Amino acid sequence: MIFGDIAQAIGNTPLVGLPRLSPDGYHLYLKLEGQNPTGSVKDRVAKYLIEEAERYGLLSPGQRVLEPTSGNTGIGLAAICQVKGYPLTCVMPENTSEERKQLLTMFGVEIVHSPATEGSNGAVRMAQQLAADDPSVYMPFQYGNAANSLAHYETTGPEIIADLPDVTAFVAGLGTGGTVTGVGRRLKAWNPDVKIYAAEPEYGDLVYGLRNLDEGYVPEVLDQDVLDSRIKVDSLRALEWTRRLASEEGIFAGVSTGASLAVAARVCGRLPEGAKIVALSPDGGWKYLSTGAYAPGDVKEIASAISGTLWA
Amino acid sequence: MPVVRIPSVLRKHTGGEAKITADGTSVREVFDSLTTAHPGLADNLFDDDGLRGFINVYVDDEDIRYVSGLDTPVEDGSEIAIMPAVAGGASSPQRVGR
Structure with missing residues (x-):
């Protein structure tokens, strides 16, 4: 593949099977967005x-x-x-x-x-x-900008359909909501029976402690109606799946990926046998090495030590 | 009995308790018991339209919006988590005027 410049080399990321992590009778796939030029979705x-x-x-x-x-x-x-x-x-x-x-x-x-x-x-x-x-600056503001989910509607979604036309379900993490909204709408337009699941990181008390319930926030980009379920995943579970992904499938991913895999495995029970579930890996693990998430040691201790900074 | 996890911002209404057991077979019943025992919670959880929009409630990790809302059944030992809506991790905004 040759491209004129880096901006044209975005997307068309690999969709990789996870035969060793898939529950019996189900097929998990991971879309490796860490393969994008700057390393993320x-x-x-x-x-x-x-x-x-x-x-x-x-x-x-x-x-x-x-x-x-x-x-x-x-x-x-x-x-x-x-x-x-x-x-x-x-x-x-x-x-x-x-x-x-x-x-x-x-x-x-x-x-x-x-x-x-x-x-x-x-x-x-x-x-x-x-x-x-300063009116001379332009602020795109991804939380409220429809271009965010449009990127996924026009690129990520069609790539999944092209690679796996009989996809049964899709799982991605919930940040701005752009990924689940854009991919979800596209996959449901393709086949209304496709299920869309959001993995919601469960932050540590340190993060929630700063939140005032009167000033809650639901990003405008997120279309809650496209979701079939929204499941929270704590730091420990996300970390366990992230580490299993490395040790069993040879893929080094960020911790959000582990959260989506935990949800993908959980929802298999409510999908027909033979179902093909695509999870999205937003990035590789490189930027998170300094958090200690991948350090040797007891995963429970590591999870509790870093739950406040893990998802940042 | 089900266990309710209280977010840190609401613990001033529960005497600092982070986990409270409360009786009921649905989220609605459990919340009724909870707000009877801790009346200060009621206004923080509900407005005239029901559950406040910026609060997410999970039963055993599942958002109740996608189960049966306040009628979502709970059993002995179920965990009901009340959490402020948060987007985008620690680098996210709370409220954005637009």
């Missing part, structure tokens, strides 16, 4: 956020892009903006890991720090303020 989203903005005239040549993110979306946007000539500002809490700051800086991203004590909500507030104060 967010390359698809970043490309659509920028190209949809271009298409609708929201973004002009050389205009600055601003997004609150220190994670995969920021890295994906950094690469896309670099090759398309848009300067990028990412707003992130000042305690963001050094490896991410270095990666983004290398891509030429301007980093604006929000107070660590305000967490990521502080980053969102600051980004919204900066965007309001």
Whole structure:
């Protein structure tokens, strides 16, 4: 495969069977989004956020892009903006890991720090303020931007159908909701009997402790009606499946992948025998090595030690 | 009896307790017992339309929206988890004005 530049090399990721992890009578497959150019599913989203903005005239040549993110979306946007000539500002809490700051800086991203004590909500507030104060910047805002799920409706979903036309069910993690919404709508348009399951990470008390129930948040991108079930997975279970994936199937993935596999295995019991279940692996494990998630030792102790930072 | 897990933001209404057993054969019945014993929880869990939108309730890890809502059956030993809606992990926004 040859491509003109990196932006064109996004997508068409491998769909890999997991014969050793599949429960008897069922077939699990994993879509390896870590194979995208910057190493995550967010390359698809970043490309659509920028190209949809271009298409609708929201973004002009050389205009600055601003997004609150220190994670995969920021890295994906950094690469896309670099090759398309848009300067990028990412707003992130000042305690963001050094490896991410270095990666983004290398891509030429301007980093604006929000107070660590305000967490990521502080980053969102600051980004919204900066965007309001400076009309010359464009903020794609993946949580509320339909281009997010459209990326999956137009690329991820059709790839799964092409590779596995008789897919029975699809599982992905719940972050912005873009993946389950876009892929879910596409698969159900193809075959209304396809089941869509969301794996919801169960965060540690550290994360929930910051949440005020009056200020709950359901991302606009998420279409709750496309889901057949939403199942929460704690850090321990996610970590156990992530480690099994490495030791039994030779695949090194991030911890969200383990959460989706746990759900995929759980829902087999409610699907007909012979069912083919696709789980989506959003990224590889590399960016999470420093969390200790893959360190040798007792998985229960590791899970409880890192449950506050694992999903960040 | 079923066990209800209380999120940290609501523990001020339960005297700091994180896990509370309460009687009932459905989520609705259990919540009735729970709010009778801890009246401060009622306004935090329900508004005029029922369960508040930013709260997710799980029975043995399954979101009750996709089972039978408040009529979702529970058994002895079932775990009912009340959790604030959170998106996108620790790097997510709580509320976004749009």
